[in-house]
Amino acid sequence: MSTAESEFGKVAVIYGGISPERDISLISGEAVFKALKEKGVDAHLIDAKEPFLERLSEEQFDNVWVALHGADGEDGKIQSLLELSGIPYTGSRTLSCSLTMNKLFTKRILIANNYQTPxxxxxxxxxxxxxxxxxxxxxxxxxxxxxxxxxxxxxxxxxxxxxxxxxxxxxxxxxxxxxxYFDGAEYTAAYLNNQVMPLVKIDASNEEFYNYEAKYFSDETQYICPSELDAGIEKNIKRECLSIFELFDVRGWGRFGFFYQ
The missing domain is CATH 3.30.1490.20 (ATP-grasp fold, A domain)
Structure with missing residues (x-):
């Protein structure tokens, strides 16, 4: 048994599902599965459109990597099912997922805590x-x-x-x-293991805005890192981003976009 197998056990990568973002989840799940296998992890792909809870129990998986996108996968539903089943999983917990997936709840919480939102x-x-x-x-x-x-x-x-x-x-x-509507420069802030990564500026000028096509299928969308922001400004923004991730109890990883004018 490899070190990775003994550390993580048998890992299910749950992907696909039935949300409108299924196709993107399939890509994410395959990438995660490949990376885990390359590290010697005993990983297995499971499509969430199948009765996956039965399989998790019958095949005695030790951990679940949630690679789902959109409704059911990022909104706390699958997280609550896994918690009730006593199966450890990656990413944020049920409440965090349900709040951050809902833009209305997210905005109201941000406003209540004196953060700017359109x-x-x-x-x-x-x-x-x-x-x-x-x-x-x-x-x-x-x-x-x-x-x-x-x-x-x-x-x-x-x-x-x-x-x-x-x-x-x-x-x-x-x-x-x-x-x-904001017409300023768009950026993304990624969060990994309690740290905010260097900010990334997004140039999707080939599209009307940074839409589904620009995110996943356009060869013209540019991701600029370093972000071209002044170092002091980026430091302050990252500090604000970290406090927001902590406010929502984001765990493991996360990402959000913002405009800067």
Whole structure:
């Protein structure tokens, strides 16, 4: 038995699932599986669209690496199932996942703790385009509260587009928010083992914004690190980022995006 096998035991990499982000999860899971095998870990791939809890129990897995994306995988559901089953898993705990996957909850907690976040409105059918644009300006963003990978995110600058996209988002059976539009430089902050990694500037100027296509399929999206920010500014931002990760009790790893003007 290798050192890695004795340290981590039998590891299930749970990936895939049934969320709209399934295809990206399959890529992530394969990458994790390959990396674990290269380190000598006894790793096995399990697709979450199958009855995985039975397999975890029957085959006596010691640990689970959660490589799911989107609903069910990042929102606390699978985390709560694993906790109830007594199976150790990677990443943040149930409450942290459920709060950070929901943009409305995240924004309200940030505001309550004096962090800046774009102005927003929780939408319903009574909210008109003119009411939203008067409050947030035009253009503005609309997005589902609990989807990842920028799925369902739209820049709205006219009433007809708002009505069309709002109707489309209603099919997701999720809360919908409108958010103030920012045209500043976009960055990402990664968190690993209680540290914030060097900030990365994102240039997705080939797309309307850093959307699903730009994130996963465009060869033109550029990730710039070092970030080109002044060293003192980056240090202060990283300090703020660390405090936010700690506020939400993020464990192991995490990431969030932000704009800087």
């Amino acid at each position: 102005d927003f409105l929780l939408l319903d059918e009574a909210k008109s385009y003119s009411e939203i644009s008067e409050s947030l300006g035009s253009p503005f963003i609309i997005k589902p509260c609990s989807q990842g990978s920028s799925l369902g995110v739209y820049i709205i600058d006219e009433e007809s587009a708002y009505k069309e996209k709002y109707k489309e988002l209603q099919k997701l059976n999720d809360w919908i928010i409108a958010e103030e």
